[in-house]
Amino acid sequence: MSGFLGSGKTTLLIRMLQETADFNLVPAVLMNELGKQDVDGHLLQEASPDVNLAKLLDGCICCSKKSDISDAIKQLLIRKPDVIFIELTGVANPEEIVDALTEPVLLPYVKLHKVITVLDAENVLDYNSIFASDRELVHTLRRQMEVADVLILNKIDLVSDKLLKTIEKTIRKYNERSLLLPTTHSKFDLNLIFSDLQPRQSQLVSSTSFNKNMHMHKIIKSTHESTDSTPSASFSRIQSISIPISIELSMSQRFIERYLADWGSKLLRAKGYLMIGPQRETFLMQFAGKRMNWQPTPFKGTPYLVLIGLDLNVRTLEEDWENRLLELQHI
Numbered sequence: 001m002s003g004f005l006g007s008g009k010t011t012l013l014i015r016m017l018q019e020t021a022d023f024n025l026v027p028a029v030l031m032n033e034l035g036k037q038d039v040d041g042h043l044l045q046e047a048s049p050d051v052n053l054a055k056l057l058d059g060c061i062c063c064s065k066k067s068d069i070s071d072a073i074k075q076l077l078i079r080k081p082d083v084i085f086i087e088l089t090g091v092a093n094p095e096e097i098v099d100a101l102t103e104p105v106l107l108p109y110v111k112l113h114k115v116i117t118v119l120d121a122e123n124v125l126d127y128n129s130i131f132a133s134d135r136e137l138v139h140t141l142r143r144q145m146e147v148a149d150v151l152i153l154n155k156i157d158l159v160s161d162k163l164l165k166t167i168e169k170t171i172r173k174y175n176e177r178s179l180l181l182p183t184t185h186s187k188f189d190l191n192l193i194f195s196d197l198q199p200r201q202s203q204l205v206s207s208t209s210f211n212k213n214m215h216m217h218k219i220i221k222s223t224h225e226s227t228d229s230t231p232s233a234s235f236s237r238i239q240s241i242s243i244p245i246s247i248e249l250s251m252s253q254r255f256i257e258r259y260l261a262d263w264g265s266k267l268l269r270a271k272g273y274l275m276i277g278p279q280r281e282t283f284l285m286q287f288a289g290k291r292m293n294w295q296p297t298p299f300k301g302t303p304y305l306v307l308i309g310l311d312l313n314v315r316t317l318e319e320d321w322e323n324r325l326l327e328l329q330h331i
Ligand SMILES: Nc1nc2c(ncn2[C@@H]2O[C@H](COP(=O)(O)OP(=O)(O)OP(=O)(O)O)[C@@H](O)[C@H]2O)c(=O)[nH]1
Pocket: 003, 004, 005, 006, 007, 008, 009, 010, 011, 012, 040, 089, 090, 154, 155, 156, 157, 158, 183, 184, 185, 186
């Protein structure tokens, strides 16, 4: 859950917690606050005293060490929740948390369901001018709108109907396809969020397939497959694809770089632990902001590649990867 400071995230979180029981869901919460003082955490515990809660205080989740985030989520997973709500600070870009969720220790256990962005109707149009000198913040606030699966346009009691229309039109310039819900006190039908979540007991194992010839065991994190022309009905528009790669397979940096360059415009981020060259040395590959970085690493697990993108055509990406692997094996 993202949204600028004071937009109504905690209000929504408390409502969601109160209604999870109606959907047979056991919730957990990861809260992140900028200051050392945990105001929202106290509010939450007052409203929902038994909640399985982890907090990352004094820092934005996007700047926190990945190990802090994964430790917090691992701690929450001990009590086997069906859903984890993550409330980000007002200045966090939701893409960053997706990045953290694709760390090797979490990858098999968590799946991004939806990015919800809460907007403060009274102030949202002014952000560009108020923060004109802080380009990074303006960018973050724009990304909060662009990557959301659900946009909650909150505090509409504080604006006129005419202004509301203008705000909706402006938001649509950044995100024309996601659900846009005008609300007061973040109230809307939570079926829209919860109906396609299942309690843990009835969850299906994620789709897996094994193709020995290609030396590739792939686990598709997102069972939803979007195409460029089909809006996502469920699951998140930010998708992550994880491709475990056989330990027997070693490839060149160029092979990966070419693949990522060809899909670069679609990708927000990619990373992986890969065995490179005849020496089979393991590298951590990071691709962010169109830049690639390779670092030797002592990582000893199964090599894998993770691709994160917005509205990815998952099947096409996988097919392309498989075809390239076949070609590689015939060289
Ligand atoms: N008038 C009005 N006030 C609202 C509405 N929704 C929330 N508020 C109030 O706005 C204030 C901020 O709401 P929060 O839910 O704490 O917002 P937040 O996004 O969690 O805030 P941060 O934690 O600072 O980022 C609270 O005093 C809420 O009661 C609304 O629809 N209308």
